[in-house]
Each structure stands twice: as structure tokens, then as C-alpha cells.
Amino acid sequence: MINVVLIGAGNVATHLFKGFSRTEKVSVVQWFNRNLEAINQHKNSVEITDNLNDLKEADVYILAVSDDAIAELSTQLPFENRLVVHTSGCVNVHNLDKKHKRGVLYPLQTFSKDAKVDFAHVPICIETIDKKSYPLLKELALSLGSPTKRVNSNQRRVLHLAAVFVNNFTNQLFRIGHEITESEGTEFDLLKPLIMETAKKVQDMSPYMAQTGPAKRDDQKTINEHLKLLDNEHHKTIYELLTASIQHTHGRKKL
Amino acid sequence: MINVVLIGAGNVATHLFKGFSRTEKVSVVQWFNRNLEAINQHKNSVEITDNLNDLKEADVYILAVSDDAIAELSTQLPFENRLVVHTSGCVNVHNLDKKHKRGVLYPLQTFSKDAKVDFAHVPICIETIDKKSYPLLKELALSLGSPTKRVNSNQRRVLHLAAVFVNNFTNQLFRIGHEITESEGTEFDLLKPLIMETAKKVQDMSPYMAQTGPAKRDDQKTINEHLKLLDNEHHKTIYELLTASIQHTHGRKKL
Numbered sequence: 444m445i446n447v448v449l450i451g452a453g454n455v456a457t458h459l460f461k462g463f464s465r466t467e468k469v470s471v472v473q474w475f476n477r478n479l480e481a482i483n484q485h486k487n488s489v490e491i492t493d494n495l496n497d498l499k500e501a502d503v504y505i506l507a508v509s510d511d512a513i514a515e516l517s518t519q520l521p522f523e524n525r526l527v528v529h530t531s532g533c534v535n536v537h538n539l540d541k542k543h544k545r546g547v548l549y550p551l552q553t554f555s556k557d558a559k560v561d562f563a564h565v566p567i568c569i570e571t572i573d574k575k576s577y578p579l580l581k582e583l584a585l586s587l588g589s590p591t592k593r594v595n596s597n598q599r600r601v602l603h604l605a606a607v608f609v610n611n612f613t614n615q616l617f618r619i620g621h622e623i624t625e626s627e628g629t630e631f632d633l634l635k636p637l638i639m640e641t642a643k644k645v646q647d648m649s650p651y652m653a654q655t656g657p658a659k660r661d662d663q664k665t666i667n668e669h670l671k672l673l674d675n676e677h678h679k680t681i682y683e684l685l686t687a688s689i690q691h692t693h694g695r696k697k698l
Numbered sequence: 699m700i701n702v703v704l705i706g707a708g709n710v711a712t713h714l715f716k717g718f719s720r721t722e723k724v725s726v727v728q729w730f731n732r733n734l735e736a737i738n739q740h741k742n743s744v745e746i747t748d749n750l751n752d753l754k755e756a757d758v759y760i761l762a763v764s765d766d767a768i769a770e771l772s773t774q775l776p777f778e779n780r781l782v783v784h785t786s787g788c789v790n791v792h793n794l795d796k797k798h799k800r801g802v803l804y805p806l807q808t809f810s811k812d813a814k815v816d817f818a819h820v821p822i823c824i825e826t827i828d829k830k831s832y833p834l835l836k837e838l839a840l841s842l843g844s845p846t847k848r849v850n851s852n853q854r855r856v857l858h859l860a861a862v863f864v865n866n867f868t869n870q871l872f873r874i875g876h877e878i879t880e881s882e883g884t885e886f887d888l889l890k891p892l893i894m895e896t897a898k899k900v901q902d903m904s905p906y907m908a909q910t911g912p913a914k915r916d917d918q919k920t921i922n923e924h925l926k927l928l929d930n931e932h933h934k935t936i937y938e939l940l941t942a943s944i945q946h947t948h949g950r951k952k953l
Contacts, residue, residue, distance in 0.1 A: 510920070533920055551888055553895055553910060555903075564891040598884040604924045605875040609889050610896045611911035612940040613868045618905035618947055620860040629853040633806055634864050635901055636819040640808055641865045642897035646890050648810075650873035655808055656866035665765070665788055669859045677943065684939055685867040688932065692873055 445583055448501040449474045450516070452481035454554035455530050456507035459587075460485065462562050468586040473499045496521055502579060503528060505548065506539075514538045526576050532603030536570055536596060546571040546580055549599055550589070553610055562587040568594045568602060619678055651692065658689035700838055703756040704729045705771070707736035709809035710785050711762035714842075717817050719743065723841040728754045751776055757834060758783060760803065761794075769793045781831050787858030791825055791851060801826040801835055804854055805844070808865055817842040823849045823857060874933055906947065913944035 447463060449456055449471055456474075463469040471489050476482045479493045492498070504520065506513055506529045513529045520527065523542035532549050539545040547570040554560060567584035569591055571577045577593065584591040594602065617638060621631045644653045657665040666686060673679045702718060704711055704726055711729075718724040726744050731737045734748045747753070759775065761768055761784045768784045775782065778797035787804050794800040802825040809815060822839035824846055826832045832848065839846040849857065872893060876886045899908045912920035921941060928934045 510917075533923060552892055553899065555899070555908075558899075564895065566888045566891060568888070592885070592888055594884060598882055600923070600927060601878055601882040602884055602888060604927050605878045605886075605889055606892055607911055607913075607924065607937075608871045608878070609875040609893050611909065611913060611944065612936075613871050613893075613896050614900070614905050614909050615940055615944050615947065616863045616868050616871070617900050618909070619943075620864040621905050623856055623860045623863070627853055627856040629849060629857055630847070631860075631904075633821045633823070633847055633857060634860055636821060637807055637861055638864050638868075638897045638900060640819065641868050642893045644808065644810065644813075645869070645872050645893060650869050650876050653810075654866065654869050654873070656862055658862075658866060658870075662765075668788060668855070669862060672855060672859050677946070681867075681939060681943065682862075684936060685870055688874075688936065689866065689870050691932070692870065 445469045445503065445579065445586070446472045446501040447583070448472060448498060448504045450476070450504060450506045451508040452476040452478070453507060453509070454556055455550065456505075457556070458554050458560045459505065459507060459530075459550075460489070462560065462587040464488065466586045466588075469583065472501050495519055498522070500525075502526065503583065504543075505530065510534050514540070517543060526579065528580065532606065533600055536572055544571075544573050544576050546573075546576050547599065548580055548584065549594075549602075551602060551606060562589045566590045566592055568592050568599055570594055570596060570599055616681075619681065622675075623673075623678070654689060654693065656689070658686040659693050661690060700724045700758065700834065700841070701727045701756040702838070703727060703753060703759045705731070705759060705761045706763035707731040707733070708762060708764070709811055710805060711760075712811070713809050713815045714760065714762060714785075714805075715740065715744070717815065717842040721841045721843075724838065727756050750774055753777070755780075757781065758838065759798075760785065765789050769795070772798060781834065783835065787861065788855055791827055799826075799828050799831050801828075801831050802854065803835060803839065804849075804858075806857060806861060817844045821845045821847055823847050823854055825849055825851060825854055871936075874936065877930075878928075878933070909944060909948065911944075913941040914948050916945060 447469055449460055463471050473490045474482050475492050477493055482491050503526045506516055510531050513534050517527055517540040527539055527543035528546040528548050530548050536545050536547050549568040550565045551568055552565040567589045569580045581591050620634050624631045670679060702724055704715055718726050728745045729737050730747050732748055737746050758781045761771055765786050768789050772782055772795040782794055782798035783801040783803050785803050791800050791802050804823040805820045806823055807820040822844045824835045836846050875889050879886045925934055
């Protein structure tokens with residue numbers, strides 16, 4: 444049984460709490476948040492506190508708080524030489540106070556407040572400074588049913604960066620698709636199956652092999668028609684840049 | 699029973715043939731291709747021909763050929779006043795020879811040669827010049843199990859343009875994610891669940907509501923770290939442009 448103290452009340456903390464509650468291999472012995480109200484609804488299933496001096500002893504303290512709060516909070520923890528991890532994709536593990544054994548549990552997924560999370564689809568990237576801490580963190584991630592991957596700091600930062608491309612930027616392309624369709628009185632809904640298929644395709648095939656469309660075919664006629672159709676200058680710039688990017692990837696043109 | 703003559707041998711033609719073969723409401727009475735070899739494997743289930751003069755009478759002729767071939771091929775068809783449709787997202791319906799009754803059946807989906815197609819996830823956009831042709835085309839699309847939508851030429855062109863954003867451009871972002879991760883010795887595979895979740899999220903939520911990440915939060919520290927991490931100038935340009943796009947959408951900045 445791994446004893447965990449959870450710190451923070453955001454999406455990651457909440458989903459971790461629910462995930463740990465489903466397994467017998469982990470016990471959340473305490474949940475801390477500065478603002479008790481945010482976790483008050485869970486007080487019947489876990490001990491809650493807003494006082495760092497009341498923190499219980501545990502095998503691991505998980506700081507699932509905003510990036511900016513990690514360093515200071517780790518310094519404020521009134522103990523040392525215990526395992527303290529954060530869950531951020533881009534904060535250096537050395538930002539945790541060096542009085543602790545330090546590590547990172549980075550869940551590589553997007554969490555929504557209300558959506559249920561299936562941890563089988565949440566790869567957890569593990570980093571530790573002290574090698575001895577690794578098996579416990581791995582066991583913790585496996586107890587959620589997550590795939591795990593040991594990474595170093597640079598790999599984690601790179602994964603976080605790549606996640607911005609495939610998640611935030613992709614979502615912005617969906618937003619532009621939304622704007623374009625609705626502005627002509629047609630429906631974004633018609634694009635939804637295509638969006639799913641685009642994501643599904645690269646589960647078994649490299650994005651390189653999965654590519655299709657006018658940029659890949661170097662179909663300048665269609666490209667020109669699309670550019671004429673776009674009346675938003677900003678959308679036009681994005682169209683040109685990503686078209687050039689595809690043409691470069693597929694050997695059509697130099698950038 | 700709707701009698702169909704299929705023309706062309708690409709992905710769309712092949713998947714339409716398979717789709718029509720599964721329903722009793724449609725009979726593919728003939729399949730034409732200039733190069734017989736491409737459809738020869740189907741000769742036991744359908745009459746095949748490479749001679750336009752041998753074309754049989756049918757309720758509808760479906761030109762599932764490359765965009766550039768549509769106009770000329772429609773002129774070469776040795777009959778008139780019959781319903782002839784193409785399947786392109788961006789070719790004007792008036793490019794079909796005006797001796798025919800003209801229409802479009804545009805399947806808004808990406809097709810791979812080998813992947814099985816579930817037409818329940820292929821919205822078919824229908825356009826006709828002659829209103830009387832619409833019910834037959836709708837019945838044809840419904841027989842495949844597809845959702846249908848009547849569109850005009852401009853809406854179809856706009857859907858095709860939006861599809862480039864949500865499919866081709868999105869896939870290019872996956873490609874960049876692939877390049878970034880592999881260049882640091884980590885694995886693109888770790889991003890696959892996130893890619894699926896990103897697509898799933900917008901099935902029930904607007905892309906606007908689904909957005910997260912440093913650009914939306916206006917987290918300039920993380921944005922700067924990411925830019926420092928990117929050593930490919932081209933990737934950097936894409937990062938900056940899409941970050942600005944998100945900031946604009948979410949009211950953070952003017953473009």
C-alpha cells in the first residue's frame with residue numbers, strides 16, 4: 444500500500460484523487476488545499492486540511508498545483524528527506540526544494556473538470572533525481588492503470604512542447620474550421636467525423652504516411668482557390684505557412 | 699432500386715463500390731475505368747468496362763475521378779439528359795457538361811486505400827442544379843448509412859477548405875510533434891492518447907471551450923521556454939503564429 448498526500452485542487456489533483464480511490468494499492472491519507480472549500484465535497488472520503496503544519500507522514504507528496512506555485516510550496520513543506528513530486532510538463536525537477544527527495548509524475552493528457560478520465564489512456568512520464576524513488580513512482584502510476592515511461596528533464600520538456608503542437612495548436616485549427624464553416628452558414632458538425640478519423644489514422648500510421656490533400660499533391664490550383672476563398676488575412680497566413688510546411692516535408696519545396 | 703454506373707478507380711470509387719454492395723437499395727450495374735486492370739479484381743461481382751461507348755443506362759453516373767479529369771470526362775460521356783455527379787469538394791458543379799442533369803455527392807471524409815470505411819461516419823454533402831435530382835441523391839447517400847446535408851456550391855467549397863485545416867494541417871502538426879519527440883530520443887507514441895482526446899473533446903464541446911495551454915493562459919514564461927527549445931526556425935514560426943492565433947481568439951492580444 445502506497446500512502447499519498449495530495450496537494451492542490453485543480454483538474455489533475457481531482458482526477459488523481461478519483462483514480463487513486465479506485466485502486467487498493469494506494470491510500471490517499473490526506474488532501475491539502477489552501478482553500479478548503481475547493482475540496483470540501485470530498486471530506487467524507489479523505490482527511491482534508493488547509494494547514495501545511497498538519498501534513499501527515501506519507502510515502503509520497505504530490506504537488507498538483509500551478510507551475511508558478513511549485514517551488515515556493517515545496518520550500519514551505521515542514522519536513523525534509525521525503526519524496527515530493529510535481530505533475531508539470533515544463534517545470535524543472537530541480538525547482539523542488541533540495542531538502543526533499545524529488546521527482547515528477549507528468550500525465551501526458553488533457554484533463555477537463557467534468558469529463559471522466561480513463562487512466563489507461565494517460566501515459567505518465569516519470570522523472571526522479573534519486574534512482575531509488577523510481578520504483579515507487581512507477582508502481583503508483585501503474586496502480587492507476589496508466590502506461591508509464593521514464594524520461595529525463597529534457598525529454599519531458601520536449602514532450603510538453605510537442606503536446607502544445609498536437610493538442611493546443613490542433614484545437615486552434617479546429618476553431619478556425621469552426622469559424623470558416625459557420626461564417627458561410629454551414630455546420631462545423633459536418634467536420635467532426637473527419638476530425639476523429641484524422642486522429643485515428645495516426646494511431647497506426649505515421650503522420651508522414653497519413654498525409655493527403657492539395658499541399659501534399661502540390662495542387663496549386665486548389666491552393667490558389669482556397670487562398671481566394673479566405674477573407675481573413677490571419678487565416679490566409681496560417682494556410683500559407685502550413686501548406687509550405689507540408690510541401691517541405693514531402694519534398695515539394697524548400698522553405 | 700437505384701441503378702448506378704461508377705466511373706473511376708481511386709479510393710472514393712472503391713469505397714463507394716463496397717458501400718453500395720452492402721445495400722439492396724442500390725445496384726452498381728457497371729464500373730468504368732480507363733485502365734481495366736485497376737478494377738479487374740471486381741469483375742466477378744460487377745460488369746467492368748474501359749469503353750465509354752459501352753456504358754449502360756442507369757439512374758445516376760458517379761464520376762469519382764481526379765478533379766482535373768471531371769470536366770473532360772463528363773463531355774465524353776456519349777449520352778445526355780441523364781443524372782451525372784462528381785464527388786469532389788472543390789470542383790464547381792457547372793464544370794460538368796451542361797448536356798447532363800448535374801449534381802455532386804461530396805463525402806466529407808479522408809479515405810485510405812486499405813482502411814475499412816464506416817459510412818455512418820462519412821457525411822455526404824449533396825448539391826444539385828436540378829431540384830428534382832435531389833431526392834434520388836439523398837436516397838443514394840442514405841442507403842450507405844451516411845448522414846446527408848444539402849449544400850450549395852459555396853458551402854461545399856468552404857467545407858473543403860475547412861477540411862484542409864482540420865485534416866491536412868492538423869496532420870502536419872502531428873508530423874511536427876513526431877519530429878520534435880523523435881529528435882530528442884523520446885516517443886511519438888506517448889502523444890497518441892492526447893491526439894485522440896483532442897479530437898474527442900470537440901465532438902461535444904466547441905473548440906473555443908476546449909482550448910487550454912500556455913497561449914490561452916497567456917503564460918509568457920512557458921511560451922519563451924518553448925521557443926528557446928525549438929531549434930528548427932520553421933517550427934518556431936509555426937509556434938509563434940498559432941500562439942498569436944489562440945491569444946487573439948481568446949481576447950489576449952490583437953494580431
